[in-house]
Amino acid sequence: MKCSIDPAVTEVLNNHKGGNKLKTAWDRYEAQQPQCGFGELGVCCRHCMQGPCRIDPFGEGPDRGICGATADTIVARGVARAVAGGTASHSGHALHIAHVLKKMLAGKTPDYAIKDEVKLKAVAGRCGIAIEGRSSKEIAQDLVEKALSEFGDKGEALTWAATTVTKARLETFSKLGIVPTSIDGTIAEVMHRTTYGVDADPVNILLGALKCAVADYTACHLATDLSDILFGTPQPVVSKANLGVLKEDAVNIALHGHNPLLSDIIAQVASEPEMIAEAQAAGAAGGLNVVGICCTGNEIMMRHGIPLATSSISQEVAIMTGAIDAMVVDYQCIMPAIATAAECFHTKVITTMPIAKMPGAEHIAFSDENAVECARAILRQGIERFKSRNPDKVCIPQKSSTAIAGFSAEAIVAALAKVNADDPLKPLIDNIVAGNIRGICLFAGCNTVKVPQDHNYIEMVKKLLAENVLILATGCASSAYARHGFMTSEATIRYAGKGLAAVLTVIGEAAGLGGPLPPVLHMGSCVDNPRAVDVAVAIANKLGVDVSQLPVVASAPEAVTEKAVAIGTWAVAGGLPTHLGVVPPVLGSKLVTEVLTSTVKDLLGGYFIVEPDPAKAAVALLTVIDERRAGLGL
Amino acid sequence: MQLIYVQTDRCLGCRTCEIQCRVEHAEEKNLFAAIRQIHPPKKRLFIEQQGKVKAPILCHHCDDSPCMAACITGSLYRDEHGIVQRKDELCIGCWSCIMACPFGVVARDADVHVAVKCDRCPDREIPACVASCPTKALRLVDADQLSKERRQEILFRGSSLAE
Numbered sequence: 001m002k003c004s005i006d007p008a009v010t011e012v013l014n015n016h017k018g019g020n021k022l023k024t025a026w027d028r029y030e031a032q033q034p035q036c037g038f039g040e041l042g043v044c045c046r047h048c049m050q051g052p053c054r055i056d057p058f059g060e061g062p063d064r065g066i067c068g069a070t071a072d073t074i075v076a077r078g079v080a081r082a083v084a085g086g087t088a089s090h091s092g093h094a095l096h097i098a099h100v101l102k103k104m105l106a107g108k109t110p111d112y113a114i115k116d117e118v119k120l121k122a123v124a125g126r127c128g129i130a131i132e133g134r135s136s137k138e139i140a141q142d143l144v145e146k147a148l149s150e151f152g153d154k155g156e157a158l159t160w161a162a163t164t165v166t167k168a169r170l171e172t173f174s175k176l177g178i179v180p181t182s183i184d185g186t187i188a189e190v191m192h193r194t195t196y197g198v199d200a201d202p203v204n205i206l207l208g209a210l211k212c213a214v215a216d217y218t219a220c221h222l223a224t225d226l227s228d229i230l231f232g233t234p235q236p237v238v239s240k241a242n243l244g245v246l247k248e249d250a251v252n253i254a255l256h257g258h259n260p261l262l263s264d265i266i267a268q269v270a271s272e273p274e275m276i277a278e279a280q281a282a283g284a285a286g287g288l289n290v291v292g293i294c295c296t297g298n299e300i301m302m303r304h305g306i307p308l309a310t311s312s313i314s315q316e317v318a319i320m321t322g323a324i325d326a327m328v329v330d331y332q333c334i335m336p337a338i339a340t341a342a343e344c345f346h347t348k349v350i351t352t353m354p355i356a357k358m359p360g361a362e363h364i365a366f367s368d369e370n371a372v373e374c375a376r377a378i379l380r381q382g383i384e385r386f387k388s389r390n391p392d393k394v395c396i397p398q399k400s401s402t403a404i405a406g407f408s409a410e411a412i413v414a415a416l417a418k419v420n421a422d423d424p425l426k427p428l429i430d431n432i433v434a435g436n437i438r439g440i441c442l443f444a445g446c447n448t449v450k451v452p453q454d455h456n457y458i459e460m461v462k463k464l465l466a467e468n469v470l471i472l473a474t475g476c477a478s479s480a481y482a483r484h485g486f487m488t489s490e491a492t493i494r495y496a497g498k499g500l501a502a503v504l505t506v507i508g509e510a511a512g513l514g515g516p517l518p519p520v521l522h523m524g525s526c527v528d529n530p531r532a533v534d535v536a537v538a539i540a541n542k543l544g545v546d547v548s549q550l551p552v553v554a555s556a557p558e559a560v561t562e563k564a565v566a567i568g569t570w571a572v573a574g575g576l577p578t579h580l581g582v583v584p585p586v587l588g589s590k591l592v593t594e595v596l597t598s599t600v601k602d603l604l605g606g607y608f609i610v611e612p613d614p615a616k617a618a619v620a621l622l623t624v625i626d627e628r629r630a631g632l633g634l
Numbered sequence: 635m636q637l638i639y640v641q642t643d644r645c646l647g648c649r650t651c652e653i654q655c656r657v658e659h660a661e662e663k664n665l666f667a668a669i670r671q672i673h674p675p676k677k678r679l680f681i682e683q684q685g686k687v688k689a690p691i692l693c694h695h696c697d698d699s700p701c702m703a704a705c706i707t708g709s710l711y712r713d714e715h716g717i718v719q720r721k722d723e724l725c726i727g728c729w730s731c732i733m734a735c736p737f738g739v740v741a742r743d744a745d746v747h748v749a750v751k752c753d754r755c756p757d758r759e760i761p762a763c764v765a766s767c768p769t770k771a772l773r774l775v776d777a778d779q780l781s782k783e784r785r786q787e788i789l790f791r792g793s794s795l796a797e
Contacts, residue, residue, distance in 0.1 A: 034766045037653035037665050054649070057665075058656060058674040587666050 001030060004453035006483055008243040008399040009314045016320040017393040018344035024316050025337065029449040041588030042075040048196040057588050069200060075589035076202035077194040079565070079596075080209035084190035086566025087216035089332055091151065091183045092355075093259055093527055094223035098147045100261055100368045101226055105141050111265060111371035114140055115232045119410070123225045126163050140229070147222055151184045158183065160225070161218040164530065166537055168546040169575065176603060178211035178573065186215040202591055210604075213569035220567070221530035227299070231264045234302035234406035234524065236415070236513075241482035244400030245307035246323045250286030251279040251386040253379060254309055254318055255300060256293035256338075257330035258525065262352055262366050262375075263296045266328065267304045269375040282383045293318055294333050295525035298478055302406040302524055311479035312560075313447035316341040322393035326382030330366075331356040333446070333561065346388045348381055403482035404489075404513075405522035407472075409534040412521065418510035425542050427507070432539075432551065433634055436499030438468040439625030442532045442571075443477035443520075445556030445564045448582055451612075454480040456557035456581045459614035460621075461486060461495070465519050467622055468497035472535070475526030476558075487522055489515030529567050533574060543632075548575030548605025551628040553621045557581030557614060572596075572606035577624045579609045579617050635716055635777045638764060640689055644771035645681070647688035651763035651772060652677045658755050658762035673745040678752040679763055680739065690763065690772060693718070693739045693752035701751070704734035709749075717754045725749055 003026040004010050013024070038044040043055040045065050053065030055074060064070055069077075104112045114120055117136050120143065125131055129142045150158050157179045162170055173179045180186040190212045193199035199208065228234075246252050253270065255263040267290060269275060276287040292300045293315055297308040310318050312333040318324055319341040326348045327338060334351075339360030342349045351357050352366035352374075364381070366374050407415075416424040431437045441464055447453045457480040461471055473481050481487055486495070492504045496519045504516040511517070523531045532554075533547075540547045554571045556564050559582050571578045586592050601607040609624075611617040653665065659675040660668035668675055679692035695718045702710045702718055709724035710731060725748040731740045732749065740751045755761040764772045775783075 034650065034654055036648065036650060036768075037657070038649070040665060041669065057669045058677075060676075583666060587669065 001026060002452040003449075004314065005455050005458065006242070006310075006314070006453055008397040008483070009310065009317050009453060011397040011399065012243060012317050012320050012395055015395050017322055017395055018320050018341065022320065022341060022344045024341075025313060025335065025449050028337070038588075040583075040585055042078045042585035043071050043588035045069060045074045045077070047077065047194065055588065067197060072202040072589040072591040073200050073205070075586050075592045076205035076209070079584075079586060079592065080190045080194050080205050080212065082562045082565040083209045083212045083216065083569050084187045085562035086564070087183070087187050087212050087219060089563050090216050090219040090223060090527060090566065091187065092331070094183075094219040094226070095151055096259060097223055097226040097230065097261060098144055101140065101230060102144045102148065103368065104230075105137060105144060109368050109371065112230055112368070114229060116229050119225070119228045119233045123229065127159050128163075147226065150182070150218060150222060152182055153185055154181050156181060158215070158218045160222045161214055164221055164534065164537065165574065166540050166546050169548075172604060173214060173573070176207060176210070178207055178214055180211050180215040180218065183215045183219050186212045202589065203595060206592065206595055209569060210573050213566050213573050216566040217530060217533070217570040217574070220527050221533075223527045224524070224530055227260050228408070231260050231303055233410050234408040235411050236404055236511075237302065237305040237406045238402065238404050239301050239305045239307050240400045241301075241308040241403045241479065242400040243309055243318065243321055243397050245289075245291050245309055246321055246396045247286045247289045248323065248394060248396060249284060250289035251282065251284045251383050252324050253288065253290045253382045254293050254324045254327045255290060255296045256315060256327055257334055258295045258299075258332045258527065259330050260296075260299040260303070261368060261371075262328070262330050263292070263300050264303065265371045266290065266375045266378065267300045267306055269372055270379060275376065275379055278380065279383050279386070282386050284383070284386055288379065288383075293327075294479075295475055295527065296330065298405070298475065298522070298525040298528075301403070301482075302408075302522070307400070308403070308479060308482055310483070311447050311453075311476040313449065313453055313476075319345060319347050321396050322346075322390065323396050325385040325389060326350055326378070328352060328378055328382075329356070332563070334358070345393060346385055346390060348385045350378055350381060352378070401483055401485035401488070403485075403487040403522065404518050405478070405482065405487065407521040407523050409523075409531045409538070412535060413538075415507055415511040415517065418512070419507055425538060427503075429539060429542060431499075431503045434499075435634070436468065436503045437470050438499075438622075439551035439553065439629070440470045440472060440536070441621060442472045442474070442529070442552070442554040442576075443481070443557070444474045444526065444529055444554060444567060446476045446558055446560035447480065448558045448560045450582055451558050454484060454558075456614040456617070457481065458484055460555065460557055460618045461520065463615065463618035464621065465495040465500065466497050468500040469622070469625065470500060471520040472523050472532045473520050474523050474529050474532065477556075478522045478524070481520040482522065486520040487518040489513060489518065492516035492519045495519055526563060526567065529571075545632070546575060546605070549628060549631055551625040551632070551634075553577045553579070553624055555579035555581070555617065555621065557617065568608070572600060572608060573604055575605035577607055577609055577621070579611060579621055581612055581614065581617060583610055583612060637694070637775055637777050637780060638692055638761065639773045639775045639780060640692070641771050641773070642687055642689040644769045645688045645690060646769055646771075647681055647683060648768065649681050650766050650768055651679060651690050652681060654762040654766035655679055658758070673743075676741060676743050676750045678739070678741070678750055691737060691739055692763070694737060695752070695754070700734040700736060701731035701740055704730040706730065715754075718751070719753055720749060720751060722748055
């Protein structure tokens with residue numbers, strides 16, 4: 001089985017010194033074969049203790065569960081609960097940041113500050129908070145209360161949803177009854193309606209899932225906004241990506257997970273001369289080398305230019321280099337397997353969050369009230385561990401790519417403003433109209449063992465770029481393109497079609513890059529997907545159309561998590577045709593499959609396109625882009 | 635002669651064997667396509683339960699096969715590996731084989747009016763049911779080897795008791 005097309009990951013898998021007992025996600029995937037067919041089709045239900053129930057997908061055995069639920073009901077309930085799981089993750093992430101902001105304003109978290117006042121005012125203004133003549137602190141106080149009110153029962157449409165989509169989209173949501181009035185309340189509502197004996201109407205359940213997905217979008221947008229306010233809105237920065245960023249002569253600390261609350265502070269502390277001196281005193285001439293994994297990697301790469309080691313699926317492989325002294329994790333996408341992999345090396349795995357512990361790891365509770373001291377203590381663990389690193393077990397592949405990251409919506413507009421200061425969106429829209437930019441595709445999501453790591457991303461992007469489709473990327477999609485060298489000026493010259501290359505060259509040169517903009521714009525971590533929505537909404541508003549009419553599509557070609565299900569579902573709700581490269585567990589219901597891939601198009605404009613073959617998927621997306629261009633008369 | 639040996643104490647009743655049996659006998663050997671076939675493939679082994687015991691019941695390819703003896707058209711025959719096979723075109727749907735099989739593992743495909751039974755997955759080295767069982771309740775074993783294993787086991791138990 002081919003595990004990965006990433007040369008660095010492959011080199012470590014083939015040459016690591018962890019011994020042959022060390023197993024990875026790919027070995028465990030093989031051991032799981034064949035996976036349960038009922039589960040693959042989504043037709044098993046464990047929502048009550050009369051079960052488990054299964055529907056016979058071949059139509060010979062039971063066609064109903066004990067309660068009478070059909071395959072359609074069971075599959076719809078499964079989808080809705082997956083969306084709720086994803087939304088709960090983003091809610092937790094966003095609420096955590098809101099709490100720290102609130103405590104900061106009360107003077108309880110001295111290590112955090114308002115770093116981006118421009119963003120604060122922009123977000124507050126959008127939320128209807130008075131700005132004129134008020135201090136940042138006063139504005140932030142109102143904003144954080146507004147933010148916290150999104151989680152409870154607000155009694156009206158969520159502000160972060162209602163103020164960040166087009167007016168037409170909000171009306172569509174209202175007509176369908178899918179405007180959430182509470183982030184956490186909507187998650188609870190899905191859990192309620194999918195429990196024993198509540199909602200049995202598959203279409204009604206799917207509407208509940210869509211509503212929950214809009215709540216997920218709200219949580220993501222809120223998290224991104226507050227992160228930018230606390231840690232700064234990302235601006236283009238040149239960094240490096242892949243396992244070659246690990247250093248043999250330095251203490252290598254890998255930060256893995258999602259929330260910048262922990263990682264941003266560690267990133268700041270790691271550049272303190274005293275900490276570097278401690279690392280050198282421990283024998284690491286190269287000092288401290290902080291690297292990122294998964295979306296934490298994206299967060300600190302965008303804001304601090306810290307290199308990205310690898311993505312989520314290859315987190316164990318990072319440990320298998322034998323060169324990571326501490327892997328510090330917060331939450332989401334942290335495989336419990338890293339503690340097992342670390343047993344074969346000297347690496348210390350440090351968990352930091354009360355809700356995310358792991359057998360075999362050391363837990364150092366991260367206190368936001370004492371963030372810098374906590375960060376220093378964590379770094380010291382890594383420095384201490386460096387002393388027991390076994391040089392014979394080190395296998396660092398000398399492979400990494402340059403990556404320009406940090407294209408927040410604000411950064412993209414700023415780059416465009418260098419071409420046209422009065423009307424920054426005009427050059428973008430003119431080029432879409434002229435066909436130099438045929439369309440825009442947002443790549444999001446994860447890496448999965450079901451596809452050789454990055455294979456679908458790379459196959460699809462090469463085809464789309466050649467056809468002049470501008471690519472935005474978030475999450476582990478960003479990581480894939482960063483590691484494979486698609487976030488450079490050279491990549492534009494090598495892969496972009498003529499029209500797209502010309503546009504990117506004009507913008508890049510005007511923005512002072514000395515070459516074209518990269519053809520794939522790194523927009524952040526997976527929680528940052530609303531940054532791409534902001535760009536699409538700005539274009540739609542300027543053209544006086546809705547997002548569902550724009551030649552803009554999304555793709556999660558290697559999706560894994562419930563968060564990806566939630567994001568994919570709100571992309572569909574937002575009007576985007578959304579490709580999935582991994583078959584989700586819905587095919588056991590013809591009705592649910594039909595609704596998600598077709599019927600929903602008439603209601604929202606967006607719909608799912610399920611296509612495991614990346615070449616066919618690229619063609620399908622190009623067809624949709626052309627349909628939409630034709631619809632706009634282009 | 636190879637046997638499919640069932641360890642009933644290991645069967646959880648998950649029906650993975652049944653699903654993989656159908657997939658193996660589908661037009662495209664793929665679950666998602668299999669459930670969409672106009673005539674979905676039939677299973678050739680059966681999970682049954684009595685009290686707490688769950689187990690797959692499957693064809694033994696008996697040396698003196700009652701199904702073969704009962705087949706009046708010669709649709710059922712024994713191949714060179716000793717496996718009792720069936721030719722679709724000769725089956726007239728008289729169901730004599732169903733009546734004759736003492737294990738109840740010849741089934742009726744009502745869609746196409748022919749009998750269906752285990753063919754030991756001729757395209758595979760290890761039959762799909764055996765390969766897919768997550769608890770290894772199904773094993774492909776050599777008949778002579780299995781009886782030797784049994785004899786060894788008896789001896790082992792005896793010697794442990796003596797100690």
